[in-house]
Amino acid sequence: MILRTSITSPFGRKVRLAATHLGLMGRIMLEHAEATDPNDILRKDNPLGKMPVLTLEDGRKVYDSRVILECLDHLAGGDRILPADWDQRLAAMTLQALADGIMDAAILIVYEGRHRPAELHHKPWLDYQLGKVERGLAALAAHPPHPEQVNVGTIATACALGYIDWRKQSDWRKHHPALVQWLNAFRAATPAFDATIPPV
Numbered sequence: 746m747i748l749r750t751s752i753t754s755p756f757g758r759k760v761r762l763a764a765t766h767l768g769l770m771g772r773i774m775l776e777h778a779e780a781t782d783p784n785d786i787l788r789k790d791n792p793l794g795k796m797p798v799l800t801l802e803d804g805r806k807v808y809d810s811r812v813i814l815e816c817l818d819h820l821a822g823g824d825r826i827l828p829a830d831w832d833q834r835l836a837a838m839t840l841q842a843l844a845d846g847i848m849d850a851a852i853l854i855v856y857e858g859r860h861r862p863a864e865l866h867h868k869p870w871l872d873y874q875l876g877k878v879e880r881g882l883a884a885l886a887a888h889p890p891h892p893e894q895v896n897v898g899t900i901a902t903a904c905a906l907g908y909i910d911w912r913k914q915s916d917w918r919k920h921h922p923a924l925v926q927w928l929n930a931f932r933a934a935t936p937a938f939d940a941t942i943p944p945v
């Protein structure tokens with residue numbers, strides 16, 4: 746299989762972390778993707794031009810990261826990172842939606858700086874996105890998941906925190922000690938987290 750992503754993409758990291766945890770990385774070749782390059786094959790693989798995209802062994806293109814994680818769970822035999830039990834599955838998927846939403850807003854803050862000239866930066870809009878990040882982090886800190894559960898929700902949560910550590914949209918370590926504790930425990934229980942830290 747081929748995974749097209751940049752090594753720094755937090756959504757790409759979800760997939761790398763999940764595949765590493767599930768022992769599937771040996772079946773996956775990583776290819777760098779560049780979302781802003783119109784000639785990059787990414788736009789053919791996924792009309793939205795977003796990474797990650799996983800090309801399956803039979804050539805099917807799978808996106809986005811949530812669908813890829815479900816696919817990896819299936820390839821690993823099921824009930825590994827997507828619980829078979831409905832209540833646990835619903836909780837894991839909702840947690841994933843929250844963490845993905847934090848990453849979406851955090852990425853838009855970065856894109857404002859990257860894609861728009863400084864004189865066009867619009868603070869109310871940046872604050873609007875930051876509000877999503879801060880409320881999301883507060884919700885995670887209020888009810889941290891079990892640190893030894895490795896599922897689509899905790900994988901996305903760890904990747905969101907890792908991304909904010911790098912891009913520093915929020916000083917979450919200062920404001921949410923419960924999340925610091927959670928990430929430390931998750932890292933200790935899940936070596937795939939440290940194994941997928943982007944080399945930046």
Ligand SMILES: N[C@@H](CCC(=O)N[C@@H](CS)C(=O)NCC(=O)O)C(=O)O
Pocket residue numbers: 753754755756757780793794795796797809810811845852
């Ligand atoms: N919902 C998507 C989000 C993916 C995403 O936003 N990826 C970013 C890189 S981290 C991207 O490709 N951005 C380029 C763009 O938005 O055009 C997923 O879960 O995979």
